[in-house]
Amino acid sequence: MTLFHRPIRSILGQMILLCAVFVGVGIYLRVVRPLLDAPSIRSLDPLARAVLHADAVMQAALRQGGDAAALSARIEADPSIQQLHGRNPSFRYFAMNGDVRVGTAAPRYLEKSGIARIIATRRLARAGHLCVWAEETVNGPRGLDHFGFHDCGTPRYVELRGIAAPIDVPVARPAQALAVRAWSLAQGFLLPALGVLTICTAIMVIHIVRIRRIARLVQPVEEGEARQLDESGLPSEILPLIRAVNRMIAAGAAGERRRRFFLSAAAHEMRTPLAVLRTRLELLDDSEDRTKLIADVRRLSRVVNDLLTLTRIRERPVEFVDTNLSAVGRQAVEGLDPVAMRQGVTLRVEGPRDAVVLGDERLIGIAVTNLVDNAIAATPPGGSVWITVARSGWLSVRDNGTGIAADRLPEIFEPFVRFSDRPSGHGLGLAIVRAVVDAHHATIEVASEEGRGTTFTIRFASAQGAGSRQSPVRRPLGSWVREGGTGGDGTRI
Structure with a gap:
């Protein structure tokens, strides 16, 4: 309980904890849940595996960039795409990387899914700093159809249609494709989130260092010494607290000066009356009361002298x-x-x-x-x-x-x-x-x-x-x- 309670009391710990919760929820919504909902995860049958693998191949080709001719050549040279053409006569694809568009047929789901409107709106709003992802696999008239959209500044769109016969996918490739797909889904969210977390952490660490520098000044000092805390370089949120502490230090120092002055003045003023009183007592006739009174006056004189000594030690430089x-x-x-x-x-x-x-x-x-x-x-x-x-x-x-x-x-x-x-x-x-x-x-x-x-x-x-x-x-x-x-x-x- 103690190990959990102490980080919660730290501002930096609270920020890291909230960011961790935010990142965890984001990974679930943006990566885990889409992968669990995808047909390739629900059922790794040969046909679903072929769709998953083909999508990974197309996404990898788009990430390499290039003009339309280079992109088309890269896609057509892939053995998996060649198998899809050979085993599925109705197989068609469409790929878009920014303004570069290639494919064997015009897109069918770009307008129907609303992705075209999303791309146009994001371009108009210049919202490239916000990542958007969407994908779906449906049963088309001639087999499985699949489309996927990813935009983190450059819109990428892939559309696969007419996959009715599976292709030969190595056993290791689906897992690799799954990892690639998961990273493709996550990077649009993780990279900005981690960047923001890093910046916020750096800001907090800088201010924590400054606050600890101030805290080192708030140490026990010689009695009566008024040492104000430095306000320069501190965040505006901390300044009210530092100024309140400075006012408290100033008030305490003023009170200490008044106390010292009172003790010094009182002790100094008492010395003469006590000396006079002792002299007068010594002039009296010997008696038990006279002896006791003289002893009491001596004790009072010693207290006064000690108070003066204490005050002078604290006030005079050594x-x-x-x-x-x-x-x-x-x-x-x-x-x-x-x-x-x-x-x-x-x-x-x-x-x-x-x-x-x-x-x-x-x-x-x-x-x-x-x-x-x-x-x-x-x-x-x-x-x-x-x-x-x-x-x-x-x-x-x-x-x-x-x-x-x-x-x-x-x-x-x-x-x-x-x-x-x-x-x-x-x-x-x-x-x-x-x-x-x-x-x-x-x-x-x-x-x-x-x-x-x-x-x-x-x-x-x-x-x-x-x-x-x-x-x-x-x-x-x-x-x-x-x-x-x-x-x-x-x-x-």
């Missing part, structure tokens, strides 16, 4: 310079070491000392710090967090914490989505990480298993792979470990 990933990882570990010590978590940095990528060191540091901070929050006391770097330009942060449920992985980078019960968390850390990754045109991968931990891997453009001049390494860094809760000295392993 300055791509050589950045040492190992140094960035070490700095993140040093900054979060007090947090890890209180949590009882071990922080480790592993990898080569010369892993250099192209990017903004400050922004990459923010992303790594947020990943490590989240990993510490998800790791139980006694656990570890590994920061691993590689020369190929990737950095991973792995923990052996609680992990993330598979059904929640698609939403982990959304703002204000939280995966831990830490009271200080507010769900903006991974959104900031994703903004940094997008700003660097990098990729981020997540692998997690509940109860066994989570790994985040960011892949940047390597400075060596990009052919950039490698910066001097600021400080040698091998595998660096700081044991949480054991003191302040690092141990190299």
